[in-house]
Amino acid sequence: MKTFYSIAIVLILMLSSCKKERTWEVDASGVKVDLVIHDISKRFFNDSIPLDKLKKDYPFFFDNSSDSIWSAQRKDPFEVNIYNESVKQFGDFEKLNQELIPVFQKYKHYFPEYETPKVFTYSSGLQSLDYPVIYSAQDKLMFIAMDGFLGEKHKLYDSMRVEQYLRRNMYAERVPSAVVGAIAENIVTYSPRQQKFIDVILYEGKKLMLQDILLTDTPDEYKIGYTPQQMAWAVSNEGNIWNYFVEQNYVFSDDRTLEKRFINVAPFSKFNNEIEQNSPGRIGAWIGWQIIRKYLQENPEVKLQDLLLDMDSQKILQASKYKPEIDGASTTKYNTKKKEGVDELYHYAE
Known part of the structure; x- marks a missing residue:
């Protein structure tokens, strides 16, 4: 599915991303840094x-x-x-x-x-x-x-x-x-023992969140390395991407090939269907980033250092209330048919 955006829409997306970043704006100009x-x-x-x-x-x-x-x-x-x-x-x-x-x-x-x-x-x-x-x-x-x-x-x-x-x-x-x-x-805390797909994408999301924190005036595409067109595609298809991960039983999968398909730097993410060549690489990292952003939005009392140390990915996912829209509809509709192996996810989505 191809999606085309005008420059105006891209600018709107950039402005909306800047709005999210404002929560991290602090005046740190008085902090002494001797950089040579x-x-x-x-x-x-x-x-x-x-x-x-x-x-x-x-x-x-x-x-x-x-x-x-x-x-x-x-x-x-x-x-x-x-x-x-x-x-x-x-x-x-x-x-x-x-x-x-x-x-x-x-x-x-x-x-x-x-x-x-x-x-x-x-x-x-x-x-x-x-x-x-x-x-x-x-x-x-x-x-x-x-x-x-x-x-x-x-x-x-x-x-x-x-x-x-x-x-x-x-x-x-x-x-x-x-x-x-x-x-x-x-x-950012990393554990080789916790490597389900949700663990990996949230780990990547936390790292990208630091871009929000330390580069508050930088557009999102610079942070993740996308073009404005790729960023527009990711924003437009966020719900479809998440729904794809859910329906394919990927969210709690320990299949390490998913990292090559959706996390590693690549010309595009590998959905194994007709849309993949329109997608940017690392789309799993981008989804993890949005989950972490939503988690912090829903849980403003969480301390930054605590989040970086928190390895309970299921808890973070559930507390984020992450449900991006699919073509204008809420992702709560995706659990109309229970799929084997995703009991935890369907419990979370209800």
């Missing part, structure tokens, strides 16, 4: 700095490769070119610094137990495109691979045959969202 961005690669590709000093200053940056390999890499024209192209995007880091300071101010406001990390940028030689931001709350270190944000049309991505659906998020403006995503990976 250290460009490791600037020093790495400077021949006047001895390798031994670099290894002493940045021990976490070097593995057990021989000095001859590192010395050759410092002079490799391809590696140097990648770094130079990265610098064209980021310049002197002043803009990036100003974008990240408010993020870390809000982070420290809501999570004072975590210290502001030391932030290091580097050129990965196009080896960190899948995970361009790495953060360790324990070590208080964050690494940003600049070459993961060169712009979707950059020729270096042509050489690596990077798929278009990945490229649309590979530009410098996406760094704040990628930073929040890395933070979320650290502070």
Whole structure:
């Protein structure tokens, strides 16, 4: 089923998403954050700095490769070119610094137990495109691979045959969202023992909720990496997507292939029917995000830290009262026929 939206409708959707985000608006400008961005690669590709000093200053940056390999890499024209192209995007880091300071101010406001990390940028030689931001709350270190944000049309991505659906998020403006995503990976509770589909989508939803909290003025499509058209499709088909998950007995399923179909980054989500190529990837994560938003709306007394620690997915689902409309009708109509294996869901839906 194809759905087409005018620019006006897309703008309305964006405005409505901004309205949801206002509940997280706080004045954190008074929170002290000492953020200095250290460009490791600037020093790495400077021949006047001895390798031994670099290894002493940045021990976490070097593995057990021989000095001859590192010395050759410092002079490799391809590696140097990648770094130079990265610098064209980021310049002197002043803009990036100003974008990240408010993020870390809000982070420290809501999570004072975590210290502001030391932030290091580097050129990965196009080896960190899948995970361009790495953060360790324990070590208080964050690494940003600049070459993961060169712009979707950059020729270096042509050489690596990077798929278009990945490229649309590979530009410098996406760094704040990628930073929040890395933070979320650290502070949202994850349990390998609780991996039913509902557990997975709510885990993803909690991580996306942190985008709401730390990036209050950012449109939703930037947070999840959708185009405005994909966001419009997701909003329009929310009830149909949830109904599909219910009717296929997916909600409480422990089938791990569902993550590949509906959670992983992909050109589209795999419904195995005619609508799937109109859908954006990660639609399960998007549904989990809406459930968490609805849960917080219905339960405003819940503390943020408690939600991040709460692993009772069925309780969260039930307390959210999540029932998106299907083509204008309430999803309470989906339980007209009880299906084997979804007793808990039908009990919740009644």
